[in-house]
Amino acid sequence: MKRAERQYALVDLLRAARLPLSAARLAAELQVSRRTIERDIGALQSAGVPIYADHGVRGGYSVLREYSLPPLNLTAAESIATLAGLALLETSPYQGAARRARAKIDAVMSDEHRGSVRQMLQTMHTIETASPSDETVPFGLLSDVIAVRRVVHLGYLGEHPDGSTDHGSRTERDVEALGLLRAGDAWLMIGWCRLRGAIRGFRVDRIVALSILDEVPPERDPALLEADLAQWPTRRLA
Known part of the structure; x- marks a missing residue:
């Protein structure tokens, strides 16, 4: 994952969390070192992102909930096409990344489009004639x-x-x-x-x-x- 992509993901994790997240937890989620997370947080803070540290037993990092990095600003049709394409990757080697990407798009979708997009996606189906078994590799x-x-x-x-x-x-x-x-x-x-x-x-x-x-x-x-x-x-x- 590139640095910019990781920092976007880091802010997404902090915005979605109900409680502060420790550097160790963030490092595990993004599969990098704790030192890398600390450098990323420092860089984001220097750029004006309102990330702050909470001290104590349940301490960690938080971000103001109303803060958001610039969204993709997809139209309803673009959201349908993107989410449908990602759904087709459910039985691919990129299924994990596709699920995370779908969650991110769903999180930033406007309330105006959310209902119609989900309704349209529910009308789409795919027949998977081959599915992985317990003996196949992940x-x-x-x-x-x-x-x-x-x-x-x-x-x-x-x-x-x-x-x-x-x-x-x-x-x-x-x-x-x-x-x-x-x-x-x-x-x-x-x-x-x-x-x-x-x-x-x-x-x-x-x-x-x-x-x-x-x-x-x-x-x-x-x-x-x-x-x-x-x-x-x-x-x-x-």
Whole structure:
């Protein structure tokens, strides 16, 4: 998380809290050190953000409840599109971040739009034909894999001819993770599979074991991935 994003999140946490939050609690929530939190609070105070310290057993940091960093100022239609898009990430490796983002947008939405936006979202549905089982790895770990750029070791389940998961066909393989792909109703981790010596897509609901190795993968020719993706009508999200 970038410094500016972290400071926005820090103010959001303080505004939502009913009681003062300690530096240790804030550090745990944002997954940084206590010293980083103290530096961020100092920087925000210097910029005029009304954060103050409460001393005592239940002491910590608070912010004036009426204070807010500049909102996104989304229209009702923009709020619907954004919240619907984030809801579709519920079964993705970014489900945790998507839930937090939805909560932030909901918190700053104007009362004028809130009712109509929620009413419209209730008319939208999605059919998820594949859902993660207890044996698959946590979705959040997969987003970390893409970010750290390391070789990963997978325990992966194959599939029956009818497309269902074959629980008796587990393979072990080392993979150089390259990105994520949404295909139909499933998310896939794309990577260079060293077992097959080629680009492969691994359904995240069939990855039953995953460990991040210390090895940094070599640079692969981008044309290899582009050629593989060219088989389908894919598009980049940015």
